[in-house]
Amino acid sequence: MKRKFALILSAVMAASSLPLTAYAANFKDINDVPWAGAETVINSVADKGLLSGYEDGTFRAKNNVTYCEAMQMVYNVLVKTGVAKSMDAVEAYAYMGTLDTYQVPKWAQMAVAYGLKNGIIDMQLVATKFAGGNTAATREDVALLFGNALGMYYDKEKDAAEAKKFADYWSISGERLVQIDLLKRLGVVSGDNYNNFNPKKNINRAEMAVMLNKTNGILTEGVEESGTITNITVNENKYYNFTVKMTQGGTENVMATLGQMPVYSGNTTQTVALSSLNKGDQVSLIRSGNSVIAMRVTKGSTAQSKYDMTGYVDSYKNDSLSFENENTGETVKYPIKSGAKIVVGGQTVTRTQLKTLLDDHYKEHAYAGIKTTIEREKKNGNYEDVTYIEELYITFTNEYTRVGEVKSFSTNSVNMKFIGSSSEGTYYFAANCEFYIGDTKSTAAALKKLADSGTVYVKVTVNADEKVSKVIMSEDTFDEGKKDTSRTYKVKSLNDKKLVVEENKETTTFTFGSTNPLDNITFYGYKNKDWENLGNVDKAEKFADNPYRYDGLSKDEDFTMYCKVVMNKSNKVTEIYLSTDKQAWNKTSDEKRERKGTVASIQNDVLKFKTSSVSYTMLDKYNTKDSDNTIKIGSTETKSKKLLTRLANDSAFELYAEIVADGNNKVTEVDARLTAATGKLVEYDQDKKRIKIETSGGEYELITTSKPKLTDEDDKKFTLDDIATSKYVGEEIKLGFNSSGVVNQFTLVNGPNVGSGLTKVSGIATSAANGLQVDGKSKAYSFLSERKMTLRVYGSPTESLDTVKKMIADPNVKVYVEAGLDDQERVETLNVYIREAAGELTSCDSDYIRIRTASGNKFSLDLPGKVKTCNVKGLKQEDLEDGNADNKGYTVKVVLTDAGVISSITG
Numbered sequence: 059m060k061r062k063f064a065l066i067l068s069a070v071m072a073a074s075s076l077p078l079t080a081y082a083a084n085f086k087d088i089n090d091v092p093w094a095g096a097e098t099v100i101n102s103v104a105d106k107g108l109l110s111g112y113e114d115g116t117f118r119a120k121n122n123v124t125y126c127e128a129m130q131m132v133y134n135v136l137v138k139t140g141v142a143k144s145m146d147a148v149e150a151y152a153y154m155g156t157l158d159t160y161q162v163p164k165w166a167q168m169a170v171a172y173g174l175k176n177g178i179i180d181m182q183l184v185a186t187k188f189a190g191g192n193t194a195a196t197r198e199d200v201a202l203l204f205g206n207a208l209g210m211y212y213d214k215e216k217d218a219a220e221a222k223k224f225a226d227y228w229s230i231s232g233e234r235l236v237q238i239d240l241l242k243r244l245g246v247v248s249g250d251n252y253n254n255f256n257p258k259k260n261i262n263r264a265e266m267a268v269m270l271n272k273t274n275g276i277l278t279e280g281v282e283e284s285g286t287i288t289n290i291t292v293n294e295n296k297y298y299n300f301t302v303k304m305t306q307g308g309t310e311n312v313m314a315t316l317g318q319m320p321v322y323s324g325n326t327t328q329t330v331a332l333s334s335l336n337k338g339d340q341v342s343l344i345r346s347g348n349s350v351i352a353m354r355v356t357k358g359s360t361a362q363s364k365y366d367m368t369g370y371v372d373s374y375k376n377d378s379l380s381f382e383n384e385n386t387g388e389t390v391k392y393p394i395k396s397g398a399k400i401v402v403g404g405q406t407v408t409r410t411q412l413k414t415l416l417d418d419h420y421k422e423h424a425y426a427g428i429k430t431t432i433e434r435e436k437k438n439g440n441y442e443d444v445t446y447i448e449e450l451y452i453t454f455t456n457e458y459t460r461v462g463e464v465k466s467f468s469t470n471s472v473n474m475k476f477i478g479s480s481s482e483g484t485y486y487f488a489a490n491c492e493f494y495i496g497d498t499k500s501t502a503a504a505l506k507k508l509a510d511s512g513t514v515y516v517k518v519t520v521n522a523d524e525k526v527s528k529v530i531m532s533e534d535t536f537d538e539g540k541k542d543t544s545r546t547y548k549v550k551s552l553n554d555k556k557l558v559v560e561e562n563k564e565t566t567t568f569t570f571g572s573t574n575p576l577d578n579i580t581f582y583g584y585k586n587k588d589w590e591n592l593g594n595v596d597k598a599e600k601f602a603d604n605p606y607r608y609d610g611l612s613k614d615e616d617f618t619m620y621c622k623v624v625m626n627k628s629n630k631v632t633e634i635y636l637s638t639d640k641q642a643w644n645k646t647s648d649e650k651r652e653r654k655g656t657v658a659s660i661q662n663d664v665l666k667f668k669t670s671s672v673s674y675t676m677l678d679k680y681n682t683k684d685s686d687n688t689i690k691i692g693s694t695e696t697k698s699k700k701l702l703t704r705l706a707n708d709s710a711f712e713l714y715a716e717i718v719a720d721g722n723n724k725v726t727e728v729d730a731r732l733t734a735a736t737g738k739l740v741e742y743d744q745d746k747k748r749i750k751i752e753t754s755g756g757e758y759e760l761i762t763t764s765k766p767k768l769t770d771e772d773d774k775k776f777t778l779d780d781i782a783t784s785k786y787v788g789e790e791i792k793l794g795f796n797s798s799g800v801v802n803q804f805t806l807v808n809g810p811n812v813g814s815g816l817t818k819v820s821g822i823a824t825s826a827a828n829g830l831q832v833d834g835k836s837k838a839y840s841f842l843s844e845r846k847m848t849l850r851v852y853g854s855p856t857e858s859l860d861t862v863k864k865m866i867a868d869p870n871v872k873v874y875v876e877a878g879l880d881d882q883e884r885v886e887t888l889n890v891y892i893r894e895a896a897g898e899l900t901s902c903d904s905d906y907i908r909i910r911t912a913s914g915n916k917f918s919l920d921l922p923g924k925v926k927t928c929n930v931k932g933l934k935q936e937d938l939e940d941g942n943a944d945n946k947g948y949t950v951k952v953v954l955t956d957a958g959v960i961s962s963i964t965g
Contacts, residue, residue: 085117100267107662108134108270109263119264122194125187126166128266129179132203133169134662135270139277142210143498144659144666145172147709154709154754156181159852160189161959164755168661168707178206186905189959190926197265198234198257201247204269205237208276214240224255231257246272284356285310287339292403298332300353302341310343312350316403316453322354330355331427331451333401367630370458371424374416377409379447381426388481392430395446402452412452421522422454432571443571456522460485464516464531467509469502472529474516485518488525495531505531511654533653533672546640549619552602554595557634559621568623568631570595578630584637598636605638654716656733660706663699665717665725674717675724689728692799702730710753711735731799735760736807739791742781749801751791760793762801767794769805778804788818788876817883822893823875825867829885830875839877841885852958853892854919855906861917862890870896870911874956892954895919899933899948907960909950919952919960927962 085104088097100117103109109131111117123131136142145168153171162170162184170188173179179188179202187193205214214236221227221239230238238255241247246269249255288309289301298319300312312319314332321330335341335355344352367390372380378393394400400407402415416424429449434441462474465482473484493500495508508514508531519528547559547566554576557568570576581598582589583605592598602619617638624633635642653674655667663676680697681687689696691705705713712734718727737751737758750759768778780786781804794803821833829840841847844859851862865871872894878887897911906918928934933948950965 085111085115087116087118099271100264103267103270103274106274107138107664108274109267110662117263119262119267121263122260123200123263123266124191125183125193125195125199126163126170126191128195128200128203128261129173129188130166130169131266131270132178132207133172135273135277136207137661139274141277142172142176144661145169145175147659147707149175151709151754157184158754159958160185161191161955162188163191166191167754168659173203176207176210178203182905185920194260196257197255197259197261198230198238200261200266200269201238201241201257202234204246204273205234205240208240208244208246208273209237215243221255224249224253226254226256229257230255241269244272244276246276283310284340284342287335287337287341290335290337292405300335300341302343310350312343312353314353316455319350320352322352331401333403333405333451333453366428366430368425368427371416371426371452374413379426379428379450381428388476392428392445392447394450395431395448398447399449400452401450403454412450415452419454422456423458423520423522425453425455425458427451457519457527459517459519461517462515464509464514467506467516469506472516472518472526474518485520485526487529488521488523488527491526492528493531494529502529505529507655508533512652545622547621547623549602549621549636552595552599552636554599557621557623557631559623570631578632580633582633582635584635584639584642589635589642592636598634602636652716652718655714657706657713657715657730660699660703665706665715667715672723674719677724677726687726689730691730702728704755705730705732708753708755710737710751710755731795732760732793733795733799735793735795735801736790737793739781739786739789741787742778744778744782749793749804751793760801763796766801767803769803817879818876819879820876821874823866823873823890825863830866830877832875832877839879839883839885841888842880847885848887849890850888851890851892853954853960854917854958856918862888864915865890865892865917868911868913868915870913871915871917891956891958892919894951894953896951897949899950907952907963909952919954920958921960925960925963927964930963930965933963933965 085100088100100109100119104111104117133145137144147168150168150171153174154167157167157170166188170179170184174181174184183199187195187199216236218235218239220242221230221235223242224230224238227235234257238247238257247255283304285302285304287300288303291299293299298314298316300314302310302312304310316332319332321332321335340356342354342356343350344354367381367383369381369383372382372389374380378391380389380391382389394409400409400412402412407415428447428451430445431448432443432445435444437444460474460476460483462476462483464472465475466473469487471484471486473482475482487502491502493502493505495504512533515532517530517532518526521527545561547561550558550560550565552558555570557570559566559568570579576595579595581592581595581601583592583598583601584590585601592601605617605619618640620637620640620642622635623631624635625631653667653672658666658668660666660676665674665676666672676699677687680689680699689699689702691702696702705711711732713730714733715728715730717725717729719725735751735753735758737753740750740752740757742749742762747762747764748759749762750757752758765778768781786806790807792803792805792807793801794805796802819832819839823830823832824834825831826838827840829838831838841859847859849857849859849862851857854861856862862873865873866875871892874891874893876889876891877885880886895909895911895917897909897917899907900910900916901908902921905921907921908916908918910916930948930950933950948965950963952960953962953964955961
């Protein structure tokens with residue numbers, strides 16, 4: 059970490075956080091859960107960060123889940139499975155004011171905003187169920203959340219036939235039936251012992267764990283349905299149509315294009331060619347929504363089970379194929395064996411036909427998968443191994459992809475080192491090239507910035523003109539680069555020819571040679587409690603034979619050497635890991651990674667940068683006395699993850715950070731500073747060099763330079779003395795920062811308001827001739843016409859100035875106002891907050907309560923669902939919600955919060 063920053067802020071904020079903070083499994087009260095097997099499910103969702111426990115180490119399975127918690131959990135599972143992106147902070151900002159009005163807790167606002175933006179919930183539900191954050195959710199409403207979330211990927215059926223099979227389906231709210239039907243079809247929900255869904259019951263945390271676990275499985279693994287291939291047709295040697303007779307009845311027509319539809323062999327990730335499928339093969343269809351995205355051959359006569367190598371044909375001459383390995387980038391040349399199987403576009407062809415087809419498709423890329431065999435032959439009096447192609451599968455495509463580690467990147471080209479090889483290649487971008495970081499569309503400039511920040515990987519799509527049409531960059535290696543066998547073997551022997559291992563008394567041999575060059579293999583040894591590159595096979599062999607000097611073993615002590623093998627998708631070995639400690643692969647690496655950039659978010663202790671697809675996990679605690687385990691905001695060391703998280707998730711700020719992470723991407727050091735901020739001006743103190751602004755996340759006090767630069771977007775003149783007065787309080791202001799994170803620029807977004815003397819007054823309002831007085835003072839302020847005035851009323855649905863005038867004049871209503879005055883001291887903007895109202899309760903429903911005051915005025919007040927205090931004799935909470943209190947003569951006093959939400963009804 060090279061740069062240190064000056065102190066930039068001290069926060070003035072109210073603590074508000076999600077009460078579920080413990081992420082550890084093995085909860086102390088795990089035996090209290092109400093069904094067999096619950097421990098596995100609960101620990102699974104806890105380990106995935108989908109549902110957390112409490113700080114005291116308990117899970118509290120029988121506790122009800124609130125609406126806010128339910129939406130947070132739905133948001134978690136969508137984001138953590140990668141099917142949805144985290145809510146953009148700028149987009150979320152548009153909802154924060156309204157969510158504050160309904161007292162939705164800060165910790166839930168990002169998730170609730172995501173739900174609103176994506177149609178999972180609507181504002182009516184937020185106003186009636188989410189308000190206050192403490193309302194327990196019902197089973198049918200939680201089903202609504204999950205159903206709408208999964209409905210973005212899977213089709214709903216209007217007839218809701220499956221939902222209607224519940225014995226109590228008649229009690230399910232009509233608008234919830236289709237979502238519950240979808241969840242039942244997907245296996246997320248089921249009935250009780252009496253086949254009842256129990257829609258009105260509250261859902262508890264144990265039940266929520268089951269829904270999260272099943273939803274996570276659906277989103278990560280898809281929904282598979284089995285069947286048997288009954289017919290295959292091929293068009294243009296490229297487009298396949300499979301007719302599949304489904305096990306559960308009916309048939310399915312699956313359209314597949316070469317190179318786009320993966321077909322897996324059994325339960326492995328090994329792919330097979332479309333051309334190798336036959337009638338009678340049993341397959342499993344993998345769906346995403348209503349589309350089949352992949353197939354799995356579960357039982358069949360597939361002859362071609364895997365390739366030895368995949369890549370692109372360079373040339374075909376004299377019965378030998380020159381071939382560019384897509385994994386290593388190296389070009390090899392193999393003769394085609396007499397009698398070899400040659401399939402082009404799904405059709406078996408001869409060598410002569412192969413030559414003709416390659417000539418005819420010279421403008422396209424010939425993508426090939428080959429199986430090889432090694433035969434020992436005598437040449438020039440000596441015997442040597444000759445590699446032949448015994449099976450060749452070719453498809454023609456206008457594009458191909460290459461994957462590698464970025465060596466250099468410019469706005470018009472990229473140079474990469476191919477995975478599993480020392481070879482490099484340079485590719486030039488087409489004029490219309492598209493650029494992505496992960497799955498987020500970006501620019502060449504942003505990719506260059508990411509490439510310059512550390513080790514990154516790239517996948518390029520090359521068109522028929524040998525120009526790159528698409529670039530994807532990531533800090534992670536791409537899946538097709540390599541696969542880690544999860545098996546841990548016992549090493550029997552290792553030399554420069556082969557690795558012989560044993561698992562469950564079965565021996566496996568990995569042979570090194572021309573088809574699996576040693577130069578493409580990296581050997582690692584677990585030395586002194588860390589992984590080390592052993593350099594070459596000779597040193598790896600010595601380590602395997604004699605690990606004593608590294609592992610603390612005595613020379614007389616017996617040992618077992620274990621290994622893991624990493625292969626690319628062509629099943630060629632790329633890495634071998636050796637250790638006498640079988641648990642070495644589960645231990646944290648001491649490897650450190652540095653990353654810097656603008657922070658996108660910190661959600662559930664997971665930090666993400668805007669220019670990276672990698673997630674970094676924050677530690678549980680930070681010791682500010684230990685330089686290897688700190689958070690720094692500016693030059694100030696702090697233990698407060700909460701402050702860092704607030705800044706990262708507050709869309710009003712742009713937060714730059716430099717981090718150090720260990721080998722498991724756990725963040726051990728953070729240096730952060732602000733680079734931009736926008737909020738409402740609260741106070742500016744020139745002498746103390748402090749400015750205080752208010753955002754949706756609270757108030758923040760920031761340090762300024764002695765004389766910040768002044769600008770405004772209307773190019774009107776103002777001074778620092780003007781900013782220090784009260785007349786700009788409440789105005790939107792943008793702040794600029796220097797390289798040390800200190801405020802050095804003020805920008806008024808709208809410039810000075812009407813005239814040069816706009817001021818604001820606020821307080822309890824009383825009536826005056828065509829206007830109002832504030833806090834009982836004699837000075838009166840007249841209203842502009844309703845057409846020219848901006849009016850907002852909190853706590854009531856009215857937008858009428860006449861109704862506001864009646865409220866202010868009515869002695870039974872207390873109204874707090876914030877008035878903006880023009881240069882003639884006329885009210886130009888008016889925010890009205892109803893604080894109290896007393897009178898006869900005339901009617902109510904789930905949205906409003908209506909009263910008639912002693913003055914005869916009738917007013918409607920927003921009803922937020924469950925009122926915290928309802929203390930009127932004979933009046934029940936449910937009477938308010940259901941409208942059963944209408945015209946029963948109740949005399950009530952209604953008290954509202956500062957945000958215009960009813961807090962109590964007394965009488």
